[in-house]
Amino acid sequence: MTAHPLAGSSVLFDLDGTIIDSRAGIIGTIQTVLRELGHQPDMDQDLTWVVGPPLRDLICEVLRHYGDDRCDEAMEAYRRHYEAEGMFRTPVFPGMREAIATIREAGATLYIATSKPKMLARSILERAGLLSEFREVYGARPDDSGAEKPELIASVLSDHGIEKHHAIMLGDRRFDISGAHANAIRAIGIAWGYGGEGELVEAGSEAIAETPSELPGLVSRQLQAALKHVHA
Numbered sequence: 518m519t520a521h522p523l524a525g526s527s528v529l530f531d532l533d534g535t536i537i538d539s540r541a542g543i544i545g546t547i548q549t550v551l552r553e554l555g556h557q558p559d560m561d562q563d564l565t566w567v568v569g570p571p572l573r574d575l576i577c578e579v580l581r582h583y584g585d586d587r588c589d590e591a592m593e594a595y596r597r598h599y600e601a602e603g604m605f606r607t608p609v610f611p612g613m614r615e616a617i618a619t620i621r622e623a624g625a626t627l628y629i630a631t632s633k634p635k636m637l638a639r640s641i642l643e644r645a646g647l648l649s650e651f652r653e654v655y656g657a658r659p660d661d662s663g664a665e666k667p668e669l670i671a672s673v674l675s676d677h678g679i680e681k682h683h684a685i686m687l688g689d690r691r692f693d694i695s696g697a698h699a700n701a702i703r704a705i706g707i708a709w710g711y712g713g714e715g716e717l718v719e720a721g722s723e724a725i726a727e728t729p730s731e732l733p734g735l736v737s738r739q740l741q742a743a744l745k746h747v748h749a
Contacts, residue, residue, distance in 0.1 A: 533710075534712070550598060623733065631654070634661060687707060694721060695721075709729070
């Protein structure tokens, strides 16, 4: 009997914009922080990009619009308000529970690689009833350092002795794709997230999933292709 293509593989998932719809909670928290710092949030400011980058990068960029450089103060306020309110506005995207279960039940080992602080990511997954699906959650440290995707993905591969042609990354932003490629593994872009297909194509995604139901098949095909064309 031939083993399923996913048997023995390792599938790495981004969290925000891939598994959970966290945009409303993040943008709402940013607006609360701006008010706390004495600013009236500019509702015309484009904040569609804020899901994905490390917290310091996005906070400093948002503050620049207001001529404010209090990044550390804003980060502290963001963490406080997000943990009190924003993290509860993180529904699971329809179909992702089923896709995750299908991939795991086919024999893959699942990991989270997120720019969110690790303990916050674990709390969100636990509340969603998904934490047990993943062998381990990799994320930023409590002070938001260590949030870069290349390093997070490298840690997953190294800590678990994973061969690169048996691993794949799933994510909705260019950071996920470039982080995977920095570690010589393939990446599938997530179209229902926040980066958009143009960003994912430009980043060089090996494939793009339009719906969660496509993921098990796409992951299988990309892992089979990786065995034939191992990255240098």
